[in-house]
Amino acid sequence: MEAAQRGIASVELIAVTKTFPATAVLEALADGQRAFGENYVQEAIEKMAAVESRRATRGTTAPEWHFIGPIQSNKTRAIATHFDWVHGVDRPKIAERLSAQRETGRGDLNVLIEVNLDGEASKSGVAPDEVAALGRTIVALPRLRLRGLMAVPAARADPPSQRAVFAALRHVAERLRGEGLPCEHLSMGMSGDFESAILEGATMVRIGSAIFGTRSAREERETTT
Numbered sequence: 001m002e003a004a005q006r007g008i009a010s011v012e013l014i015a016v017t018k019t020f021p022a023t024a025v026l027e028a029l030a031d032g033q034r035a036f037g038e039n040y041v042q043e044a045i046e047k048m049a050a051v052e053s054r055r056a057t058r059g060t061t062a063p064e065w066h067f068i069g070p071i072q073s074n075k076t077r078a079i080a081t082h083f084d085w086v087h088g089v090d091r092p093k094i095a096e097r098l099s100a101q102r103e104t105g106r107g108d109l110n111v112l113i114e115v116n117l118d119g120e121a122s123k124s125g126v127a128p129d130e131v132a133a134l135g136r137t138i139v140a141l142p143r144l145r146l147r148g149l150m151a152v153p154a155a156r157a158d159p160p161s162q163r164a165v166f167a168a169l170r171h172v173a174e175r176l177r178g179e180g181l182p183c184e185h186l187s188m189g190m191s192g193d194f195e196s197a198i199l200e201g202a203t204m205v206r207i208g209s210a211i212f213g214t215r216s217a218r219e220e221r222e223t224t225t
């Protein structure tokens, strides 16, 4: 943090609670944590309901929910209804559905575009050269607010290669801002590489296991819907 010469307030922690119970959210809320990340829609909705009923009696502030998982088109309505932020929009069809399905009475849904920095066809995310076009599509849609970019690069063990890939995302964001698109947030960095992400300009880090402990493979499988 000091090395990056940035105030701690400029990096927001998204506490990733996938596979962890509602009590984990309630405890973190009581400690002052506000933003929570979830990957699996059904698991998240159940957890939100459990948190909501118990939080109200304790008088704790409402959490802010971030959807950080892959987005299937049959899940967009639930995401638009229950979440405040969506990390990882990577195609126009998903953006259009989220826009159409976000209730008018609610605030705009905050959107980040997922960028594929590894260039593997199997990975989700748009290629860096296609980000601006998707950005213009999102900006033109009602009830969505483009806030920036996110990436889930393949895990790299050594800090220099971690930093290189995060710097690449920062460069895409700089290019977008140069074209007049709103792009103030960079959601990058997880338990294994968040220091490198912060050094390269992350404004949001998504951290699960470093806070809540390791998730078992069994839990991951059971909650993958």
Ligand SMILES: *Cc1c(COP(=O)(O)O)cnc(C)c1O
Pocket (backbone or CB within 6 Å): 016, 018, 039, 068, 069, 152, 190, 191, 192, 206, 207, 208, 209, 210
């Ligand atoms: C699970 C997950 C995280 C958190 O990962 P940890 O290694 O537990 O910190 C962050 N981002 C995404 C997209 C995830 O799926």
